[in-house]
Amino acid sequence: MRRLPRFLALGLALPLAGSAPRGVSAAETERARGDLVGLWAAKRRFGPEVRGTLTIERDGGVWRAEIAGRMAAARRDDAHLSFELPDREGAFRGELKGGRILGHWIQPRTVADGSRYATPVTLDQRTPGRWRGTVAPLDDAMTFYLPIERRPDGSFGAFLRNPERNAGRWLNVERIAVEGRAVKLFGPRSREKAEEVIAEGVYDPDSEILSIPIPNRGGTFDFRRASASEEAGFYPRGKSPARYSYRPPPADDDGWPVGTLEEAGISREGMTRFVQMLIDMPMDSIHASDIHAVLISRHGKLVLEEYFHGFHRDEPHETRSAAKSLTAVLTGAALLKEMPIGLTTSVSEAMHGAAPADLDPRKRAVTVENLLTMSSGFACDDADPDSPGNEDTMQEQTAQPDWYRFTLDLKMVRAPGEKAVYCSANPNLLGGVLARATGRWLPDLFRELIAEPMAIRRYGMNLTPTGDAYMGGGVRLRPRDFMKVGQIILDGGRWRGRPIVSREFARKSTSPLYELRGIHYGYLWWVQEFPFKGGVVQAFFAGGNGGQVVMGIPKLDLLIAFFGGNYSDPVLFVPQRVFVPEHILPAVN
Numbered sequence: 001m002r003r004l005p006r007f008l009a010l011g012l013a014l015p016l017a018g019s020a021p022r023g024v025s026a027a028e029t030e031r032a033r034g035d036l037v038g039l040w041a042a043k044r045r046f047g048p049e050v051r052g053t054l055t056i057e058r059d060g061g062v063w064r065a066e067i068a069g070r071m072a073a074a075r076r077d078d079a080h081l082s083f084e085l086p087d088r089e090g091a092f093r094g095e096l097k098g099g100r101i102l103g104h105w106i107q108p109r110t111v112a113d114g115s116r117y118a119t120p121v122t123l124d125q126r127t128p129g130r131w132r133g134t135v136a137p138l139d140d141a142m143t144f145y146l147p148i149e150r151r152p153d154g155s156f157g158a159f160l161r162n163p164e165r166n167a168g169r170w171l172n173v174e175r176i177a178v179e180g181r182a183v184k185l186f187g188p189r190s191r192e193k194a195e196e197v198i199a200e201g202v203y204d205p206d207s208e209i210l211s212i213p214i215p216n217r218g219g220t221f222d223f224r225r226a227s228a229s230e231e232a233g234f235y236p237r238g239k240s241p242a243r244y245s246y247r248p249p250p251a252d253d254d255g256w257p258v259g260t261l262e263e264a265g266i267s268r269e270g271m272t273r274f275v276q277m278l279i280d281m282p283m284d285s286i287h288a289s290d291i292h293a294v295l296i297s298r299h300g301k302l303v304l305e306e307y308f309h310g311f312h313r314d315e316p317h318e319t320r321s322a323a324k325s326l327t328a329v330l331t332g333a334a335l336l337k338e339m340p341i342g343l344t345t346s347v348s349e350a351m352h353g354a355a356p357a358d359l360d361p362r363k364r365a366v367t368v369e370n371l372l373t374m375s376s377g378f379a380c381d382d383a384d385p386d387s388p389g390n391e392d393t394m395q396e397q398t399a400q401p402d403w404y405r406f407t408l409d410l411k412m413v414r415a416p417g418e419k420a421v422y423c424s425a426n427p428n429l430l431g432g433v434l435a436r437a438t439g440r441w442l443p444d445l446f447r448e449l450i451a452e453p454m455a456i457r458r459y460g461m462n463l464t465p466t467g468d469a470y471m472g473g474g475v476r477l478r479p480r481d482f483m484k485v486g487q488i489i490l491d492g493g494r495w496r497g498r499p500i501v502s503r504e505f506a507r508k509s510t511s512p513l514y515e516l517r518g519i520h521y522g523y524l525w526w527v528q529e530f531p532f533k534g535g536v537v538q539a540f541f542a543g544g545n546g547g548q549v550v551m552g553i554p555k556l557d558l559l560i561a562f563f564g565g566n567y568s569d570p571v572l573f574v575p576q577r578v579f580v581p582e583h584i585l586p587a588v589n
Contacts, residue, residue, distance in 0.1 A: 035205055036156060036178065039239075040146040041230040042212075042221035046111040048137050050090045054121060056081065056101060058129040065092065067135060090137075092121070093441065099125050104443045106463065107137035111218050112164050117460035117476070118443040118469065120451065138316060138460045138476060142218045144168070145226070145234045146210070147283070148176055158185065159286045161234065163309060166546065166567035167217055168286045173198050183210060233310035236291070237279045244276045249295075249305035252313075254480055255455040255496055256302045264298035270587030271296075274579070275306055289574050290565040291547065292317065293479045296584070297487065297559045302480070309565070316460055316476035317563045320544030323475040326450075326485055327427040328372055328509055328524035330442075330471075332493070332501030333449035334434055341437040343369040347376075350433045351408060362412040370416040371430040372523040373513055377414040378407060380423035383517075391424040391472065401465035404432035420514035420521055424472035427524055428464075431471030442469035454488075454495050456481045473544060483561045486550040489525070489540065490559055510540035510552070530581050532556075537585075547572040551580065556588055 054067040056074060063074035065083045067090070074083040074092075081101060084091040094103020101123040109116050123133035145161040158176040160168035174187040175195070185199045201212035201220075210223040232238040246268055249258045261268045278291050292311040296304040307313065319326070334341055341350070347366045348355040355364050362377055370376045380389025387393070389410045400406040407425040435442050443461050446469070450456065460476040461469045469475075488495045493506040501509075505523070512520030512527045520527035526543055529536045530553070541551035547564025562575040 035208070036148045036176065036183075036203070036210070037150055038148060039226040039231060039234060040148065040210055040223040041144070041226040041234070042146075042223040043141060043143045044218045044221060046140040046142075046218065048090065048107045048140060050085065050107075051135050051137055054092070054105070054123065054133050054135045056123060056131045090135075093118075093444075094121070094123070095444070101131050101133070102444075102447065104447075104461075105135045105137060106467075107140075110138070110140040112140055112142050113462075115462040115470075115474065116467075117462055119460050120443075120447060120457065136458070142167075142221075143233065144214070144221050144223070145230075146176075146223055147234070160185075161283070161286060161290075162217075163233065163290070163292075163565045165217075166286075166290075166565055166569065167214075169567065169569050171198055171214075172286070178203065181205070183212070185212070229310075235283055236281055236308040241279055244272060244279055246272055246275075246304075249302045252480070253455070254457075254478075255484070256297075256480055257300060259299075259301035259303050261303050264296075264301065264303045265589040266296070266298060266303065267587040267589070270583070271304060274583040274587070275304075277583070278306075278308060287566075287569055287571050289547075289571050291562060291575070292565055293561070293563040294575075294579075295479055295483055295561040297483065298588075299557050300487070300491065302483075305480070307479075311563070313478060313480055314458070316458055316478055317482070317548075318544070318546060319473065319475050319477060319482055319542075319548050320546055320567075321424065321473040322482070322542035322544030322548040322550060323471075323473045324424070324427045324524045324544075325509075325542035325550070326475060326482075327430055327471040329485055329488065329501060330446055330450055331368070331372065331430060331434060332505040332509070332523075334438060334445070335505060336493075336499060336502050337449065339438050341368060341434065343367065343372075345433065345437065347371065347429065347433055348408070350436050351404060351429075360412050362415050363408075366416045368430065368433060369523075371426045371433070373417075374420040374422055374426050374516060374521060374524075375417050375514060376423070376426050376429075377412045377416045377418060378410045378423065378425065379413045380407070380410055380425050381421050382424055383422060389423060389425050394425055403464050403466070403470075404429055404468070420516045422516060426472075428470055428472035431469060434471075435468065442471065450500070453498055453500065454481070454484050456484070479561060479563050483550055483559065486540075486542065486552045486559050486561070490552040490554060490557070510554075528576075530585060532585050532588075539580075541576065543576070545572060547575055549575050551576065558588060560584060 050068045056065050065072050065074045070085050072083040072085050074081055079096045082093045091106040094101045103121050104118040105121050106118050117138050121133050123131035125131050148158045151157050156176045160171050160173050162168050172187040173185045177184050181203050183201045183203045184197050186195050187198050188195050203210045213220045248260045251258050293307045345368045348364050366376050381387040382391045407429045462474040464470050488500045489506045492503045493501040509523035509525050511522045514521045525540045527540050529538050537553050537555045539551050539553045546567040549562040551560045566572040
């Protein structure tokens with residue numbers, strides 16, 4: 001996914017404001033210090049402003065579009081329609097199908113993560129020559145929580161928590177100090193460095209507003225004492241939640257059958273203890289486990305669905321690299337539909353048309369299957385910051401906005417198929433092969449092959465600088481919808497009896513084809529064993545930064561999903577390394 005350059009994410013020190021304002025007494029300073037104790041919260045919303053009803057009209061051969069008071073001329077190319085608003089406020093790409101216009105709205109680049117997103121839009125014909133639909137872009141906002149407590153030595157401990165990006169992990173604030181009305185945040189930038197000023201703001205005790213500029217995160221944030229709803233965002237279920245009482249997931253129109261834990265052979269008592277543990281999780285540091293959702297299905301029925309920290313079932317959530325597994329499913333769906341692509345398709349020929357005569361023979365030999373297994377041989381390793389094809393390097397450079405070309409221009413360091421090395425450019429390039437082979441824009445292909453047959457109606461596909469969907473991670477999906485991706489693999493390639501990928505593709509996806517980072521890897525799915533009642537069970541899972549996990553255990557016909565906010569923090573591994581083996585599996589009969 002598109003990221004802010006790391007030096008921007010880390011370089012947040014602010015110039016010192018100088019000495020405390022004159023005329024501020026020691027008593028007033030001490031009062032200000034005492035007033036700071038507690039939880040503070042700040043949120044900035046950046047839009048997008050353009051949303052709501054979209055109308056497209058045809059008057060003879062002229063097409064026009066209107067949304068949120070903006071108007072634009074639309075272009076028609078055969079059945080395809082598109083337009084772009086002035087000042088890059090948004091754009092639309094769609095296709096006339098059976099009296100409707102099916103398409104995607106492209107919102108402006110977000111402040112929160114620097115990406116543009118394509119979200120689905122369906123326009124129905126209301127009168128001859130007039131279509132209407134609703135544009136619902138992803139919200140662009142940044143939230144910060146600032147808990148402050150008095151330490152035994154009289155100083156004030158503090159840290160910043162940011163659910164959207166976990167920016168507090170990089171700020172690394174540990175202490176707050178008051179000098180008159182000037183407030184300084186202190187912390188070490190790394191373990192090796194001493195404490196220094198991280199940011200500096202102003203506290204107004206009359207209005208009880210603490211204003212702190214946070215560069216590259218949206219400007220100045222005005223912190224106020226947290227309201228009850230804001231406490232529900234910081235704490236798992238609010239500051240003083242009621243004891244947990246299990247309720248089965250509600251039936252919805254998203255295709256998920258629902259049931260109870262008892263029907264699924266899962267201990268209600270065990271799961272009640274587990275969810276209560278999550279509710280009681282102390283939010284006492286930036287490294288506290290931050291679980292946003294946990295869902296469980298068994299025998300094809302959703303039996304547990306719980307949300308925390310203000311998240312809910314209708315909110316598309318970050319998937320980060322877990323969406324690589326979605327790229328595999330999209331590839332398998334194209335294969336099932338017998339589109340012009342195969343496992344042995346040459347990547348260079350698919351992208352170039354005809355491979356250049358002087359092309360490295362190893363590069364000529366790279367296939368679709370090599371991209372699926374991270375065994376392409378390109379000079380690309382996301383774990384090595386010095387690797388030329390590292391994901392951060394690719395996304396932060398500006399010399400080559402075409403990330404497909406960027407990857408194809410990398411040198412080869414080994415023969416394809418020789419070794420698997422984790423490289424996000426591989427599945428993204430696979431998306432390019434899919435687009436070139438099928439002649440389809442990837443959001444349209446995803447909608448046709450995955451979203452529509454699986455009743456996925458709300459999502460956001462992050463786009464590259466050239467407007468292609470980034471298939472290396474970052475698609476936003478409702479938790480219930482992303483969980484379906486694991487269910488079709490668990491069910492041999494089917495969703496509710498409807499084939500999405502072939503049974504053989506599902507089998508290969510979760511087979512231990514390569515060793516990668518100490519565990520096994522299939523077709524963009526991880527494969528791992530877990531202890532279970534004196535034996536072991538094999539699991540496959542999609543995994544993404546922050547704690548995004550969709551895990552299937554075929555022997556138990558069990559599916560587990562976690563979503564979280566511990567981005568770039570080792571605690572993100574707690575769900576699959578601790579919660580699954582120590583809390584969930586022991587509750588399964």
